[in-house]
Amino acid sequence: MRTRKRICVDMDEVMADAITEHLLRYNRDYAANLTKEDLQGKRFWQVVPEPHHEILDAYLREEDFFAVLEVMPDSQRVLATLQQHYDIFIATAAMEVPTSFNAKFQWLKQHFPFIPYTHIVFCGDKSILRADYLIDDNPRQLAAFHGTGILYHAPHNVDVTGYARVHNWQEIEALFLGKL
Amino acid sequence: MRTRKRICVDMDEVMADAITEHLLRYNRDYAANLTKEDLQGKRFWQVVPEPHHEILDAYLREEDFFAVLEVMPDSQRVLATLQQHYDIFIATAAMEVPTSFNAKFQWLKQHFPFIPYTHIVFCGDKSILRADYLIDDNPRQLAAFHGTGILYHAPHNVDVTGYARVHNWQEIEALFLGKL
Numbered sequence: 001m002r003t004r005k006r007i008c009v010d011m012d013e014v015m016a017d018a019i020t021e022h023l024l025r026y027n028r029d030y031a032a033n034l035t036k037e038d039l040q041g042k043r044f045w046q047v048v049p050e051p052h053h054e055i056l057d058a059y060l061r062e063e064d065f066f067a068v069l070e071v072m073p074d075s076q077r078v079l080a081t082l083q084q085h086y087d088i089f090i091a092t093a094a095m096e097v098p099t100s101f102n103a104k105f106q107w108l109k110q111h112f113p114f115i116p117y118t119h120i121v122f123c124g125d126k127s128i129l130r131a132d133y134l135i136d137d138n139p140r141q142l143a144a145f146h147g148t149g150i151l152y153h154a155p156h157n158v159d160v161t162g163y164a165r166v167h168n169w170q171e172i173e174a175l176f177l178g179k180l
Numbered sequence: 181m182r183t184r185k186r187i188c189v190d191m192d193e194v195m196a197d198a199i200t201e202h203l204l205r206y207n208r209d210y211a212a213n214l215t216k217e218d219l220q221g222k223r224f225w226q227v228v229p230e231p232h233h234e235i236l237d238a239y240l241r242e243e244d245f246f247a248v249l250e251v252m253p254d255s256q257r258v259l260a261t262l263q264q265h266y267d268i269f270i271a272t273a274a275m276e277v278p279t280s281f282n283a284k285f286q287w288l289k290q291h292f293p294f295i296p297y298t299h300i301v302f303c304g305d306k307s308i309l310r311a312d313y314l315i316d317d318n319p320r321q322l323a324a325f326h327g328t329g330i331l332y333h334a335p336h337n338v339d340v341t342g343y344a345r346v347h348n349w350q351e352i353e354a355l356f357l358g359k360l
Contacts, residue, residue, distance in 0.1 A: 101281030118304030
């Protein structure tokens with residue numbers, strides 16, 4: 001039946017640089033100077049005053065938030081190459097911000113047009129995925145997943161162990177194509 | 181790890197009566213009298229004149245289409261009961277009509293509030309699902325699925341064989357709970 005191995009790839013913080021945009025909006029609106037370094041080992045809400053927690057969620061619901069996200073360096077090239085050897089699915093937990101479904105779908109269509117829409121999955125619990133590998137920055141999703149989890153480095157997960165860790169798409173390329 | 185069996189359930193024509201609404205809109209706009217009987221063994225587009233094919237797709241993109249769909253009889257009660265013995269995930273191929281993501285999500289929230297949002301999956305290719313059972317009216321999705329497929333009866337699939345066929349939610353209840 002299925003001969004090629006299947007890789008699922010998370011979107012936010014793996015393909016799309018959401019944290020940069022999130023910092024940008026917060027720093028702009030509150031004249032703050034937070035950087036990725038301030039987020040080491042933490043989630044964003046842990047480094048802002050409690051009254052600002054709500055605004056962090058609100059940014060995600062802004063109509064243009066997902067549309068303007070930058071593509072992670074090398075992700076387009078490496079995914080296009082990986083697709084020659086693996087079945088690639090994008091798996092994103094859009095359910096946490098339901099209004100983001102269409103924006104995320106359009107973003108993928110624009111920046112990763114070579115990924116067929118049938119290979120895009122919106123799911124809140126990645127234990128549902130039947131795949132060999134999952135590349136994700138969220139250790140909770142990797143723990144739920146039933147294949148081999150690969151941790152994509154992000155400020156909030158610096159203390160997480162137990163998974164192969166990749167820091168960028170060049171390392172993903174080496175991991176999956178260096179072995180062939 | 182996982183002890184309870186997992187059932188994935190398709191939405192359109194299994195939980196939501198899309199075909200009745202589709203017929204209603206077409207009959208209204210073209211003074212036609214098509215019924216479910218006219219659709220035996222066929223897809224909707226096969227029973228209307230070629231110039232009308234596009235309007236059938238357009239109905240699905242109308243903002244209120246998915247919002248007004250009737251719930252299939254007994255589906256709420258049976259799913260709530262099944263949930264006591266099985267892990268239930270909803271798996272719907274919303275990618276074919278991307279604008280339907282949010283409408284489908286809201287419809288599920290309204291009519292099946294007991295299903296957590298983490299157990300809703302939007303996917304165009306159901307081979308990605310890791311589950312024991314899939315209840316679906318689409319034989320193409322059942323063929324792709326890697327567990328036991330259960331065919332939910334619909335006019336277009338009357339000629340399909342090779343799967344246990346259920347005609348309504350009472351039969352689903354008997355199939356899954358009669359055995360316990």
